[in-house]
Amino acid sequence: MHRITVAALLVAGGLSILPAAAEQPTLRGFSPESSHAERDWESKFQAMPDPAQMRAHMQLLAAHPHHVGSPYDKQNADWILAQYKSYGWDAHIEEFDVLFPTPKERLVELVAPTHFRAKLQEPTVAVDPTSGQHAEQLPTYNAYSADGDVTGPLVYVNYGVPADYDELARKGISVKGAIVISRYGGSWRGIKPKVAAEHGAVGCLIYSDPGDDGYADGSTFPDGPMRPADGVQRGSVADMPTYPGDPLTPGVGATKDAKRLTVATAQTLTKIPVLPISYGDAQPLLAAMGGPVVPTDWRGALPVTYRLGGSGPARVHLVVKSNWDIKPIYDVIARLNGSTEPDEWIVRGNHHDGWVNGAEDPIAGQVAELEEARALGTMYSQGWRPKRTIIYAAWDGEEPGLLGSTEWAETHAAELQQHAVAYLNSDTNERGYLGLSGSHSLEKLLNDVAKDVQDPETKVSAWTRLEDRMLVGGRGGAGGGAAGGGRSGADIPISALGSGSDYTPFLQHLGIASINMGFGGEDRGGIYHSIYDDFYWYTHFSDTSFVYGRALAQAAGTTVMRLADADVLPFSFTNLAATTRQYLTQLEQLRDTRDREITSIDRNIDAGVYSVVSDPRDPTLAPARETPPPHFDFSPLEDAVDSLDGAASRYERSLNSALANGAPAAGALDQVNQQIVQSERALLSDEGLKNRPWYKHLLYAPGYYTGYGVKTMPGVREALEQDEWSDVNGEIARVAAALNREATLVSSIATELGGRRR
Numbered sequence: 001m002h003r004i005t006v007a008a009l010l011v012a013g014g015l016s017i018l019p020a021a022a023e024q025p026t027l028r029g030f031s032p033e034s035s036h037a038e039r040d041w042e043s044k045f046q047a048m049p050d051p052a053q054m055r056a057h058m059q060l061l062a063a064h065p066h067h068v069g070s071p072y073d074k075q076n077a078d079w080i081l082a083q084y085k086s087y088g089w090d091a092h093i094e095e096f097d098v099l100f101p102t103p104k105e106r107l108v109e110l111v112a113p114t115h116f117r118a119k120l121q122e123p124t125v126a127v128d129p130t131s132g133q134h135a136e137q138l139p140t141y142n143a144y145s146a147d148g149d150v151t152g153p154l155v156y157v158n159y160g161v162p163a164d165y166d167e168l169a170r171k172g173i174s175v176k177g178a179i180v181i182s183r184y185g186g187s188w189r190g191i192k193p194k195v196a197a198e199h200g201a202v203g204c205l206i207y208s209d210p211g212d213d214g215y216a217d218g219s220t221f222p223d224g225p226m227r228p229a230d231g232v233q234r235g236s237v238a239d240m241p242t243y244p245g246d247p248l249t250p251g252v253g254a255t256k257d258a259k260r261l262t263v264a265t266a267q268t269l270t271k272i273p274v275l276p277i278s279y280g281d282a283q284p285l286l287a288a289m290g291g292p293v294v295p296t297d298w299r300g301a302l303p304v305t306y307r308l309g310g311s312g313p314a315r316v317h318l319v320v321k322s323n324w325d326i327k328p329i330y331d332v333i334a335r336l337n338g339s340t341e342p343d344e345w346i347v348r349g350n351h352h353d354g355w356v357n358g359a360e361d362p363i364a365g366q367v368a369e370l371e372e373a374r375a376l377g378t379m380y381s382q383g384w385r386p387k388r389t390i391i392y393a394a395w396d397g398e399e400p401g402l403l404g405s406t407e408w409a410e411t412h413a414a415e416l417q418q419h420a421v422a423y424l425n426s427d428t429n430e431r432g433y434l435g436l437s438g439s440h441s442l443e444k445l446l447n448d449v450a451k452d453v454q455d456p457e458t459k460v461s462a463w464t465r466l467e468d469r470m471l472v473g474g475r476g477g478a479g480g481g482a483a484g485g486g487r488s489g490a491d492i493p494i495s496a497l498g499s500g501s502d503y504t505p506f507l508q509h510l511g512i513a514s515i516n517m518g519f520g521g522e523d524r525g526g527i528y529h530s531i532y533d534d535f536y537w538y539t540h541f542s543d544t545s546f547v548y549g550r551a552l553a554q555a556a557g558t559t560v561m562r563l564a565d566a567d568v569l570p571f572s573f574t575n576l577a578a579t580t581r582q583y584l585t586q587l588e589q590l591r592d593t594r595d596r597e598i599t600s601i602d603r604n605i606d607a608g609v610y611s612v613v614s615d616p617r618d619p620t621l622a623p624a625r626e627t628p629p630p631h632f633d634f635s636p637l638e639d640a641v642d643s644l645d646g647a648a649s650r651y652e653r654s655l656n657s658a659l660a661n662g663a664p665a666a667g668a669l670d671q672v673n674q675q676i677v678q679s680e681r682a683l684l685s686d687e688g689l690k691n692r693p694w695y696k697h698l699l700y701a702p703g704y705y706t707g708y709g710v711k712t713m714p715g716v717r718e719a720l721e722q723d724e725w726s727d728v729n730g731e732i733a734r735v736a737a738a739l740n741r742e743a744t745l746v747s748s749i750a751t752e753l754g755g756r757r758r
């Protein structure tokens, strides 16, 4: 509280909190003189993104539903293309043909003990001018659900993750032949029907509980930002942790003549029909259920007694049928050619398709990206020449399954693996804190950029806001504070990337160092993937003055410029080494935790403990017996982390001395930069992850049973979590080999840089 008062006084006194260019430190990867020139261009750049333009562009791009296959999706792509051309970029549209199912038949009805038919319709809200565009809106559904017509007893499965089914088994409840009803949340939505089908369910309903994004968290739309009773979250349920993109063309671009799987042989469609419903439609179903009362933390916020169901009396009839059409998608690809290193590419993207009008998701990010492009184009006309080539993309088809980015990345895989330095993604944007995630070789760069972008509400840097949140543990903060309290100035850790947006094909399939950024954490909302995510909602309840849109454009554009202009690409491997050491410690602890848990459960089973504590009127069965893990040999991984650590420190020393005395001549650092470009590739494995060879990165992957949530060192971690003990040592060896490749490469770059010392 005290700090805020001081900051407010400084602002009121007209003092700039961000230091002036002259007193700022030399930028990573730049010589002192090139750093100075870069800072001049960056401050010109940061003055250009314009909130009024962003507002006008959002109003236009979100004026009608713009999902894949809709006329307005194509119209937006054409409009974005024309913008890039008018900004001076070399731009074109790249088209792909993808499987995109749309609803043909949808029915949810309670057939016992009473009859109720779900509305499955989001109503017009009088004050919201686009909410009434029903003829253009996609009905509420989950894309890539299997077709089906099923009837069965209803079972409540909480969030529908594997641990929830263990809990159900202990209450003696099976979902075989049942229709499950799951809350949204707790995992990515596609996990819910996948796990339900694995346990024998025949159908799956997913509803938005008001405890998660409805009235429990604030007033509902249009009085407030939260989900109204009939609001529904659409979304894809394709098995993205197996592979994203067009289900019919895994691993190759969905071009006109691509070889395609049939719908029947595609691996990523669900095995059972699934449909999302509102809490208005869910309440009568939940109220009709019998069986034991759910565990306390399974309860939502509806005024009903939540029960597990099972044998009855509630029975539901579910019908889902889709038109299984191939639809065109339109990626806008724009390029500014590099002056001295045109074969090194910096790629930046944000999707343009929405589920309906999609103002917050994705137009809030799209309008920031457009303003970056306008500013970079303007500077180009003023004489700025990026060393490297900059490619800006507006992706189509992100919502159904990262279609536009994945098909483009697969089509251009060979040239991207040769030329792409980094990929920078954004998607949604709101008020609050700068969310930073990505490859840890870029952690220092992102920290540096966050220090040079001003937070519009507090006027301190976006970085200071993040550090201070860590100290006090505010909303979304880590909590607890740094050791000893107070500001330490140490790098703020960025999160690892799982999935859920367009960085996935670049990072996890092609091994291109990637970043995801966006502001958030202060706006509540319950309009995600509904007809109410529109211009009216955004301009009443989110970044209403578009100052956070401007801050996103400043942060993302500054990152792109630094990557495009640096003498030596601004990667750092010390943070990567430190992060891999943390992952290693977590995995060793995970093994020991699993050992303790399983041993204690098995001992209690042997002693008959579970039957003694079970209430005979509400019995709970013992958990299943498991085999505790043996000891594993983590030493290859320990050695590899040490090697990377040593190489990374040597690299830092060489980098600092190589640039201290001035900018090298163009081309002098080609060899060094080309090796840095390959540094993320060294972390890939050709054979990919177990059961999902499309995913080739050995450090970062979406969890097979979490979806969006990341699993770091996924081969080892998932083997430990899923009791696949016989896989662990082999997976340790694979990760160790990747880190050793990285250490060898980084060491050779350090030597090369050292040889350049003047």
Ligand SMILES: [Zn+2]
Pocket: 351, 361, 362, 398, 427, 428
């Ligand atoms: Zn999005």
